[in-house]
Amino acid sequence: MAKMVKKSVAPFYLVAALWLGWALLLPLYRPLHYVLAGVASAIVFVLGKAIWPNKAYQTPDPEPGAPRPEAKAEEPGAPKPEKKTTGDSELDKLVEQKDLALSEMRRLNEAIEDEKISAQIDHLEDTTAKIIQHVVENPQKRSQISRFLNYYLPTTLKLLNAYDRMDAAGVSGTNIDGTMGKIETMMDTVVAAFDKQLDALFGDVAMDISTDITVMENLLAQEGLSGGMRAGGL
Known part of the structure; x- marks a missing residue:
């Protein structure tokens, strides 16, 4: 007792x-x-x-082995929740890297008050998610974003973190103002680079579609189905 x-x-x-x-x-x-x-x-x-x-x-003392009152007893045979995986350890790491990067971008976006920088972070977050998700769905393209993952993305986060720290300092000076100005200018280039990286991932798709269009145009011309309506029908 x-x-x-x-x-x-x-x-x-x-x-x-x-x-x-x-x-x-x-x-x-x-x-x-x-x-x-x-x-x-x-x-x-x-x-x-x-x-x-x-x-x-x-x-009364609890019976040996009995669950504590605050612990919710699991139903017999109930499956335990498992962390979603892709079945590929490398792709799982890629998904984890994406989640960490997006989380950091959201944190920085909340901390930085500049409206233009905030809008650019929103754009980078959306583009980064699309880039990595496209590679997760097309693992053969993993090598195309190696530099993006190993340099462009972490360096961008480093620049934004520096901007956040200097902005939070609340003082004006040659070093702070000059560095923040350079980062603000650089962000335009960063946004364009992220967009080009996403566009490059669809290069093979664009080529396939272009080929399909060319073949279809030739077949339609051979069948007399292009250039207007045929007499007595389409």
Whole structure:
């Protein structure tokens, strides 16, 4: 059996009532007044404890191996939630890198107040997600974004972190103003570079579509189906 003690709150209510009544009926603007009120509070608290003492009770000990009350018992045979994976450890690392990068971009976006930089971070977050997701769905293109992952993305986050720290410094100076200005100018180039990286991933798709269009145009011309309607039909 475990012994538990339930503390009485009545004495605290009595002391609170005393201070309220004292403030309404008696003076409370000199040190002596506060001393007298404190002595009266102590007396009232002791009397309250005597009238409404703490209550002790016992609870049965839990059976060996039984789950604790706050722990939710799992249903027998219920599957445990598993972290989603792609089945490829390298792609899983890529997804994790994407999640970390996007999380950092969101944090920086909340911290940086400049509207233009904030809009650019929004654009970079969306483009980064599309770049990495496209490679996850097309693993054969993984090598095309190696420099993007190993240099462009981390360097961009480094620049934005530096901008955030300097902006938070709240002072103006040659080094701070000059560096922040360079980063603001560089961000236009960074946004364009991220867009080009995404566009480059669709190079093979564009080539295939272009080939399909050329073949279809030639077949339509051979069948007389291009250049207008045929007599008596389409």
